[in-house]
Each structure stands twice: as structure tokens, then as C-alpha cells.
Amino acid sequence: MYKKILIPIDGSDKSMQAARHGAELAAKIGASITLIHVIPILPVDIRSLVMDKVNAQGQELLDKAARDLNKYKVHIKTEMITGHPADAICRKVKASKYDLIIMGSRGLSTVKGYLMGSVSGAVTSHSSCPVLIVH
Numbered sequence: 001m002y003k004k005i006l007i008p009i010d011g012s013d014k015s016m017q018a019a020r021h022g023a024e025l026a027a028k029i030g031a032s033i034t035l036i037h038v039i040p041i042l043p044v045d046i047r048s049l050v051m052d053k054v055n056a057q058g059q060e061l062l063d064k065a066a067r068d069l070n071k072y073k074v075h076i077k078t079e080m081i082t083g084h085p086a087d088a089i090c091r092k093v094k095a096s097k098y099d100l101i102i103m104g105s106r107g108l109s110t111v112k113g114y115l116m117g118s119v120s121g122a123v124t125s126h127s128s129c130p131v132l133i134v135h
């Protein structure tokens with residue numbers, strides 16, 4: 001039923017919990033997973049100063065996550081894109097025909113007033129495919 005699963009990660013424990021959940025499910029149903037990290041659009045004046053570091057950190061985060069999921073024996077791709085996270089995730093789903101998104105309820109933010117963060121909330125509302133939120 002689900003062949004291509006998209007797992008957005010931001011480096012938070014919750015997103016890694018979602019990634020493990022996704023890998024376990026993918027192994028059981030024979031799906032492949034893509035770990036995706038979205039780099040937010042930065043103001044032009046600071047972009048050139050920090051972009052190399054931000055890109056390197058993003059790739060490191062993805063590589064580490066992929067290594068952590070090795071034991072599940074599923075096919076894993078990693079990808080980094082730039083944009084507004086929720087919007088970029090929803091676009092990616094359509095463009096590359098993913099059929100399930102698995103993500104954390106919260107992420108890196110320290111403000112924990114609501115059950116869901118802005119990215120998980122917006123993806124849940126706007127995604128064209130089913131979304132599995134890991135609380």
C-alpha cells in the first residue's frame with residue numbers, strides 16, 4: 001500500500017523517533033524511505049556568511065540519521081532542500097509522488113505550549129497524502 005515514505009527530520013529527538021518508527025514500518029511492508037531536511041530561507045545578507053555551515057550541518061544530520069537506521073535494513077535516501085519547511089515538504093510529496101509522510105509532533109523549538117508544532121500542523125493540514133504523526 002505504501003511504497004515511498006517521506007520522513008522530514010530537523011535533528012530533534014522527536015523527529016528521530018518518527019524516523020525509527022518509519023524505518024520499522026518500511027521494513028515490514030517493503031517500502032523505501034527518504035529522509036528529508038529542509039533548510040529555511042535565510043535573509044540575503046547573512047546567507048553567504050552561514051550557508052556553507054548550514055549545508056554541512058544539514059548533510060551531517062541526514063548522514064547520522066541514515067546510519068542510525070541501518071539496522072532496519074530498508075532502502076534509505078537522503079535529501080536536503082531549501083524553502084519554508086511545511087511548504088517544501090508538501091511540494092516534495094507531490095513532485096516525487098510519496099504516499100506517506102511520517103514526522104514528529106514537535107521539533108527543535110523550546111516553546112511547547114501546543115500539541116503540535118507549526119511544521120507538523122501545516123503539513124497535516126495541507127499534505128496531499130496521509131500523514132502519520134509520532135507523539
Ligand SMILES: Nc1ncnc2c1ncn2[C@@H]1O[C@H](COP(=O)(O)OP(=O)(O)OP(=O)(O)O)[C@@H](O)[C@H]1O
Pocket residue numbers: 007008009010012014015018036037038039040085102103104105106107108109110111116117118119120121
Ligand atoms: N526544517 C525541517 N526539515 C525537515 N523536517 C522538519 C523541519 N522542521 C520540522 N520538521 C519536522 O516537523 C516535526 C515537528 O516540528 P515543528 O517544527 O513543527 O515543531 P517545533 O519545532 O516544536 O515548533 P515550531 O518550529 O513551530 O516552533 C519534526 O519532528 C520534524 O519531523
Ligand SMILES: [Mg+2]
Pocket residue numbers: 010107108109117119
Ligand atoms: Mg520547528
